[in-house]
Amino acid sequence: MSRPRRADDLRVPVALLIPSLIGVAILVLPMLGLLLRAPWRDLPSILVSQEVLTALRLSLTTATVATLVALACGVPVAWLLARTALPGRALLRGLVTVPLVLPPVIGGVALLMVFGRRGVIGSWLDETFGVSLPFTTAAVVVAQVFVAMPFLIVAVEGALRTTDSRYEDVAATLGAGSWTTFRRVTLPAVAPGVLAGAVLCWARALGEFGATVTFAGSLPGTTRTLPIEAYVAIGAGDSDVAVVLSLLMIVVSVAILVGLRERWIGTA
Amino acid sequence: MNRGAGRGGVVAVTAATALVGAACGGSATAPASGDAPGGTVTVLAAASLTEPFERLADRLGEEYPDLEVVFSFGPSSGLVEQVVSGAPADVLATADTGTMDNAVAAGVVDGEPAVFARNTLALVVPAANPGGVTGLADLAREDLLVAICEPQVPCGTAAGRLLDAAGVVAAPDTLTTDVKEAAALVALGEADAALIYRTDAVAEGDAVETVPAPDSDAVVNDYPVAVLADAPNPAGARAVVAAITGELGRSILAEAGFLEP
Numbered sequence: 001m002s003r004p005r006r007a008d009d010l011r012v013p014v015a016l017l018i019p020s021l022i023g024v025a026i027l028v029l030p031m032l033g034l035l036l037r038a039p040w041r042d043l044p045s046i047l048v049s050q051e052v053l054t055a056l057r058l059s060l061t062t063a064t065v066a067t068l069v070a071l072a073c074g075v076p077v078a079w080l081l082a083r084t085a086l087p088g089r090a091l092l093r094g095l096v097t098v099p100l101v102l103p104p105v106i107g108g109v110a111l112l113m114v115f116g117r118r119g120v121i122g123s124w125l126d127e128t129f130g131v132s133l134p135f136t137t138a139a140v141v142v143a144q145v146f147v148a149m150p151f152l153i154v155a156v157e158g159a160l161r162t163t164d165s166r167y168e169d170v171a172a173t174l175g176a177g178s179w180t181t182f183r184r185v186t187l188p189a190v191a192p193g194v195l196a197g198a199v200l201c202w203a204r205a206l207g208e209f210g211a212t213v214t215f216a217g218s219l220p221g222t223t224r225t226l227p228i229e230a231y232v233a234i235g236a237g238d239s240d241v242a243v244v245l246s247l248l249m250i251v252v253s254v255a256i257l258v259g260l261r262e263r264w265i266g267t268a
Numbered sequence: 269m270n271r272g273a274g275r276g277g278v279v280a281v282t283a284a285t286a287l288v289g290a291a292c293g294g295s296a297t298a299p300a301s302g303d304a305p306g307g308t309v310t311v312l313a314a315a316s317l318t319e320p321f322e323r324l325a326d327r328l329g330e331e332y333p334d335l336e337v338v339f340s341f342g343p344s345s346g347l348v349e350q351v352v353s354g355a356p357a358d359v360l361a362t363a364d365t366g367t368m369d370n371a372v373a374a375g376v377v378d379g380e381p382a383v384f385a386r387n388t389l390a391l392v393v394p395a396a397n398p399g400g401v402t403g404l405a406d407l408a409r410e411d412l413l414v415a416i417c418e419p420q421v422p423c424g425t426a427a428g429r430l431l432d433a434a435g436v437v438a439a440p441d442t443l444t445t446d447v448k449e450a451a452a453l454v455a456l457g458e459a460d461a462a463l464i465y466r467t468d469a470v471a472e473g474d475a476v477e478t479v480p481a482p483d484s485d486a487v488v489n490d491y492p493v494a495v496l497a498d499a500p501n502p503a504g505a506r507a508v509v510a511a512i513t514g515e516l517g518r519s520i521l522a523e524a525g526f527l528e529p
Contacts, residue, residue, distance in 0.1 A: 001422075112456075112458065116456070117457060117458055118456065135441040188421050217442025217443075218442055218445070219441060220443075222441075224443075234418075235345060235346040235416060235421065235446075236343070236345050236346070236349055237349040237367070238420070
């Protein structure tokens with residue numbers, strides 16, 4: 001691993017080169033295709049159009065709120081998973097990370113069945129407080145938290161597992177309570193991991209579509225986020241808007257993933 | 269379903285049915301006798317056509333065992349976009365003439381589209397009408413959850429015309445990309461009211477109630493159908509369009525609540 005790489009290490013067997021090129025093409029060509037198809041002349045006017053700005057503002061706000069919620073709840077979950085001998089921990093880890101592999105639309109249906117007005121919790125909320133969650137901006141945040149929080153949990157749990165827990169033991173022997181230890185020792189030690197998890201979570205929340213459109217619906221300014229705006233645009237036959245929005249999402253995602261890799265995952 | 273029949277007999281039977289069909293129907297678009305349509309026909313159709321078209325395909329399958337009709341239902345404007353982008357489809361049926369005009373203008377349609385059905389909107393509420401909706405004016409109420417189609421899709425265009433005519437400024441809580449989504453929200457009880465096609469109200473059965481909205485008859489959507497210029501199976505496509513615009517299609521569409529063109 002630490003052996004310095006020489007130029008001739010870059011010689012790749014054809015058996016690996018061909019499939020890898022195909023693999024890269026499958027992943028990258030669609031995005032390049034968008035560049036070819038982009039309406040460059042109209043791009044600025046589309047980007048500053050009222051619909052796009054409204055959707056962008058809503059997306060940025062909800063994804064940020066969702067990330068804050070995920071931080072407040074997800075970091076403790078990650079700590080439980082990494083630092084305690086909770087019975088059924090493996091099952092808990094499985095359950096809280098299911099949304100990583102679940103089709104988001106399924107998540108949206110589940111949310112609607114639970115928090116919808118006929119849902120188990122939703123009907124109670126409606127009857128007791130007169131509160132209805134679906135089709136509100138809060139529902140967008142709930143859908144985003146549901147889909148994106150697992151990314152944060154996984155990142156923070158990983159960070160916790162790779163940091164030395166001896167400092168925490170020392171803090172405890174010096175008389176620090178468990179809350180103080182967590183706040184003053186554990187959290188600073190895993191701060192880069194938490195930050196990386198939060199950025200991933202934010203990016204995932206920003207791109208959330210399926211659960212949002214199913215559970216929160218699509219109304220400009222209230223629930224129509226950027227990805228939904230793109231979907232509506234293509235459904236309405238307005239492919240130029242859809243292409244511009246797709247490009248915008250890709251630029252943001254690439255910037256985040258490249259930045260993350262450089263800063264926290266350490267490829268150097 | 270129809271694939272189980274003995275192969276040898278099938279050819280004879282289809283040839284005979286085609287002959288009989290051509291003789292009785294006398295339609296110019298009917299397939300020529302002797303070569304019964306076969307293969308797969310891909311039909312892109314407005315979401316509101318889901319139930320009658322599936323029934324039509326079943327009946328057509330009995331008549332032409334070698335013909336398999338595959339559907340993709342969705343918002344008309346999105347379907348047109350798919351065709352323009354090169355979706356390999358044979359037949360396009362939209363929920364209004366505006367979307368079909370776009371397809372014609374893009375040069376993806378073969379010949380003149382034919383209007384085969386008409387539809388009007390209905391104001392629907394969940395069973396037992398929890399929101400106490402009595403008319404179109406209630407769509408402006410802030411306390412109700414209202415679902416209306418996206419203005420760019422035909423059901424939304426029609427809804428806009430209807431609301432304008434009634435002088436109602438609706439306060440929708442969600443704009444759906446196709447009419448089935450709006451219908452489902454009402455059927456689930458998650459929306460208090462929606463404007464959907466009367467045929468979709470029929471399709472939802474007891475799950476929804478229709479609130480009389482006298483003005484709704486004023487807004488009528490014409491449904492056109494056309495064979496696509498790049499249809500991989502033009503013969504099959506013509507047979508399907510003939511069935512849609514012919515006697516069989518008429519009776520099935522009427523049963524689903526569509527009006528005669």
